[in-house]
Each structure stands twice: as structure tokens, then as C-alpha cells.
Amino acid sequence: MQCPNCHSKESKVTDSRDDDRSVRRRRECLACSHRFTTYEKIEIPRFSIVKRDRSREGYDRSKITTGIFLAFEKRPFTKSRLEEFADDIEQELISLGQKEIKSSQIGDIVSRHIKAADEVAYLRFISVYKSFKNAKSFIREADKLIRQ
Ligand SMILES: [Zn+2]
Secondary structure (H helix, E strand, C coil): CCCCCCCCCCEEEEEEEECCCEEEEEEEECCCCCEEEEEEECCCCCCEEECCCCCEEECCHHHHHHHHHHHCCCCCCCHHHHHHHHHHHHHHHHHCCCCEEEHHHHHHHHHHHHHHHCHHHHHHHHHHHCCCCCHHHHHHHHHHHHHC
């Protein structure tokens, strides 16, 4: 969410209230401390997930938030910031406009968002998601990250 005062994109949520169709958030800009309110429409995700074994299941946001919370454990991010990551990811999934989304595609989108925010969390996330089998594969990914 862009600050209307200085256009910084970093803000923290100080209060959040849901009603039927929208969520009202009080935000404070991290750059200039300007306070502003946003109203975000709640879109209900309507797609199912195609898993690796080709079975299908309904979309479950808590699976995404659980993955994010684990990856960011002890990293300097507030819970509301992490919920925002989940919101962004969910919006991106909705905007694909697909009835079915492959779990691998979701994994890629989640890891891209995490990577942009925190390298340590990213390595943690992909070590679970790509199920690294040994230290070598972990180091290879870390090395890739350093070279980028
Ligand atoms: Zn600002």
C-alpha cells in the first residue's frame, strides 16, 4: 500500500477491521509516519489446488500462512506484515483467473514473494518446499542467491 503523503510502499498495519465485503486497515507509513486508512475488498478465492499426485483439494489460505510463519520464525517481521504477504500472494493467485492452480505454481509464487523480502526466510522456505536432501543442495541454492 502506497503512502499518500510520500509514496513509500512500506507501511505497517495498526488496526484492522473486517466487515462483510471489505477490510478496513489503519496504516502508518514507515518512512514518514503518516497515518492513513485503506479499504480493501475481500475477494473470496474460488479455485482448487492440483497436487503433485494430481489429486485436487480446495484452496486453504492457512497452508500458505503456516508456510510463511515457519519460514519467517525469529526474523524481524511482524505478524501483520506476514499476513500482508499472504494477502499479496492470495491476490496474485486470484488474478491468475484460473479454476485450478498447480501446487508447484503456488510454491513458486510464495517463494518469489519471500525471496523479495528476506533471504534467510527464503532459504528456509525452499529447503522445505524443495525438500533438500543434503547440505550440498542447500549450499547450491544459497550460492545462487549470493551470485544474484
Ligand atoms: Zn509516507
